[in-house]
Amino acid sequence: MTAYPSLHMIIDGEAVTGGDRRTQTIVNPATGETLGELPLADTADLDRALETAQRGFQRWRNSTPQERAAVLSGAARLLMERQETLARIATMEQGKTLAESRIEVMMVAGLFNFYAGEVFRLYGRALVRPAGTRSTVTYEPVGPVAAFSPWNFPLGNPGRKLGAPIAAGCSVIMKSAEETPASVLGVLQCLLDAGLPSDVAQAVFGVPDEVSRYLLASPVIRKLSFTGSTVVGKHLAKLAADDLKRTTMELGGHGPVLVFNDVDVDRVLDVMVGHKYRNAGQVCVSPTRFIVQEDVYETFRDGFAERAKALRVGNGLEDGIQMGPMANARRPDAMERLIGSAVDAGATLNAGGERIGNQGFFYAPSVLSEVPLDAEIMNEEPFGPVALINPYRTADEMIAEANRLPYGLAAYSWTNDVKMQRRIAREVETGMLGINSVAIGGADSPFGGVKWSGHGHEDGPEGVQACLVTKAVHEG
Incomplete structure (x- = not known):
């Protein structure tokens, strides 16, 4: 039987726990029994995560497609090697059947493999201009991303939030649901073990409104990616609007x-x-x-x-x-x-x-x-x-x-x-x-909604494109 792991945050590759941090009890929804105690971030932790994400972005934006592809495909292999362990952990803390959790691991591995190929297809274009001039359109990583995901797909949602920014050349601060922390830690660890630099992706936990307000108030963060309810999505969109941060919102449905x-x-x-x-x-x-x-x-x-x-x-x-x-x-x-x-x-x-x-x-x-x-x-x-x-x-x-x-x-x-x-x-x-x-x-199909169900897409080429900005350069 898989043992439930000890819980921590990951900041700059370090397992962060202990001290006088607040904690949250993690409960097995099938039994009501306590699985573990999760440390919650304080402002010093969030400041460190922001500083690390800024440093990681400067590094990763200059990485080659080969480097990004190696990390993503390597993480996909590790996910499949660790499939049974990750699936059991997800079922323990979220409740879904083991068969569903196994499929979820495969979904993340497939997405990472798709993105490993997509990094070679981030094409720009040259415009037709008179002789002696040149105009190009290029795509650049948007910057550090704050990514918030819910508990219903504890492996799949973090996989989406991490995979696209990493493929695009961005850094990520990941705040997944506090009810299912070990799952996101397992996905991120696969990326780190596959060679992702420690300053490119972080995982923090905390009181949701505290963490979201603090991260979105920082000029370091240039994009918000959120999956969750329409009510919370509208609230976060208003916070992001104060700094005109780009947003991807996958919200509720019926x-x-x-x-x-x-x-x-x-x-x-x-x-x-x-x-x-x-x-x-x-x-x-x-x-x-x-x-x-x-x-x-x-x-x-x-x-x-x-x-x-x-x-x-x-x-x-x-x-x-x-x-x-x-x-x-x-x-x-x-x-x-x-x-x-x-x-x-x-x-x-x-x-x-x-x-x-x-x-x-x-x-x-x-x-x-x-x-x-x-x-x-x-x-x-x-x-x-x-x-x-x-x-x-x-x-x-x-x-x-x-x-x-x-x-x-x-x-x-x-x-x-x-x-x-x-x-x-x-x-x-x-x-x-x-x-x-x-x-x-x-993996190759855009996932997203219209009206109150949000805007923007994850998965497919659109998922990476959502983490890029367009630049037109005209040379006379």
């Missing part, structure tokens, strides 16, 4: 799923039920609002509830478990509030709607149907194991419901009608769309 009456309902259910309850629904692109055409509505609703009730819920480290606990004590409380409020408003509870067991943060896979549109759960991202299923008559009504909310991160649609597929692709307001598929991401 994923619509349009199911038309020409589909094989069982096939759709076989795919979507597992995807809905992946990571206990704590996924920003989770399918949540199922917008189902009337002819197949009852079959779809009943089949969804039946499959939800059959899922095996338990400790993610155990064999055969299909859904682990929620990540912290706040999430079951939120589920009880949102589901209870919806039922009070007239929704039908078809499955779940209750906690499981008397230890850990388990909540049953849940299904609500006939949910009033003004219910809070239909307008606030539930971020948990609950599917909302409502009937609709026409395609116009279904598309209108998909676009009703101010969110637009991910959407899904199931239909065999090619014309309808093209209409959905054109009219649904979203950053990512899966048609007869839930595979909406990849």
